[in-house]
Amino acid sequence: MKPNYPTLEQTIGRTPLVRLQRIPGDLAQARGNVILAKLEGNNPAGSVKDRPALSMIVRAEQRGEIRPGDTLIEATSGNTGIALAMVAAIRGYRMILIMPDNLSLERRAAMTAYGAELILTPASQGGMEYARDLALRMQSEGKGKVLDQFGNDDNPQAHIDTTGPEIWQQTEGQITHFVSAMGTTGTIMGVAAYLRDCNEAIQIVGAQPAEGAQIPGIRKWPEAYLPKIYHADRVHALEYIGQPEAETMARRLAAEEGIFAGISSAGALVAALRVAARVQNATIVFIVCDRGDRYLSTGVFNQES
Template identity: 80%
Template sequence: MTRPEPQYPTIEQTIGHTPLVRLQRIPGELGTPRGNVILGKLEGNNPAGSVKDRPAMSMISRAEARGDIKPGDTLIEATSGNTGIALAMAAAIKGYRMILIMPDDLSVERRAAMTAYGAELILTPAAGDGVSKGMEFARDLAERMQREGKGRVLDQFANPDNPLAHIEGTGPEIWQQTGGRITHFVSAMGTTGTITGVSTYLKQQNPAVQIVGAQPEDGSRIPGIRKWPEAYLPKIYEPARVDRLEYVSQTEAEAMARRMAASEGIFCGISAAGALCVALRVAAEVRDATIVFIVCDRGDRYLSTGVFNA
């Protein structure tokens, strides 16, 4: 009898379908005693380690399918880290040269991961005079390089293929994993692709699902969460798809990241911890709710910052 040929996935096919896990200790009186369930979507389980694997592969694959790019082309992107790592992986899989532009104050682990996948890294000043500094400066430089013919900018901030990855992937997974019981969705807001895409899908299933965005308090620097100046607000962002904004301090988010690792065994980044801070605020206001938050990456990406040493 001939054995059937085993079917092995490619690395691309392992993106998505991440676990949704129930928090056991941190919710305390805000959880079971109130009938609430707080669930974390473990996006660090993606092959390049973050939720950004989804839009990275979406942007490259769909651009290729349209004939906008072809293997061997040079791609350019401004990034604060996770998207860059994911794009570097996707470019390696698909056969593209990747140039990533990144503020110079972000963790060495992120830089090393990008170059490990073969990407070229350009560091820009994290601070400077006027508005154009940090990510704003990086985005301006990416656009200038494209005008100079040095490559094509995928532009995660304006590319509809970014939220589409979550309309077709993350949102349906959450709906299916909760059996349609989800009442609240909480996500950090950076490029806003995750919250925009997941909201689009969940609101189609049940308009009553509440979408809550986590943003940094004034003066707080939380990798992966930010408020943009009006001129740089992501074009993919649709304010009507977010029911509520909550603001998180850097101190609060960092303390929660340490607590998640020590109390729940969930080793995650600072923006994910900020999302949990917001999820707990929501839990304090409601009963019999199913609250899902995005655990957007892994904590090993932040070890050199010392945040887990406190």
């Protein structure tokens, strides 16, 4: 009998959960806290967004809304676009991605490598909000179907089905706090929904940008653009993260823990450390949502820590 080899999409998920050893320091140890990193950069397209990308396309297929050969459209700041481009390549779709022009060169190159068409919009005209409006306008003109990660319940459902159960199993139900950067909010919404069903005492903490901070992957949306999938009552606390501290933590995470991660992941760790400083005997899990090589052209890893 021949081995049953997996397809690429079957390798999405089941990512490692690892304990930080040096950054938490003596204070966390003295307080009996452990900080765990969920390494989503281990997904095949390099981020946590592989999960909702697959979910949104497969579930739309199952509902008969799309079929291979169709054109899909999405506004993205990077990771979702890369993941959608990969899944579109696997399943036979044409992918049009709309992205503000101030985001990293690595993200652009990854999207086009998977065969996606990339439309860059002027960041000066509104960034992601402008990109989202353009995607909907193109859909109304019959140029393709918008998957809409911001309003599509298939986004958080991916994390209810996979990320949440993995974290619960990997911590053997010991998790007390879950910390995630907030962008589209799909990750924090889905994981929160699952974990609170397992134990309603688990605290959900979101990382948002401090005033003036521009951290890729962490957003605070204007009211008119607030993701429809977001439910504020699922998040118990918000931590506001400054850009310099997120960038410094990204360098520390690589140099002190060997985890080469993106800036929003480091922001989530900043939030997790704040939680660890005020609780005891806690098991704190934060999402490392992507890999640091996606940010090399920004120069953030060239600076002194």
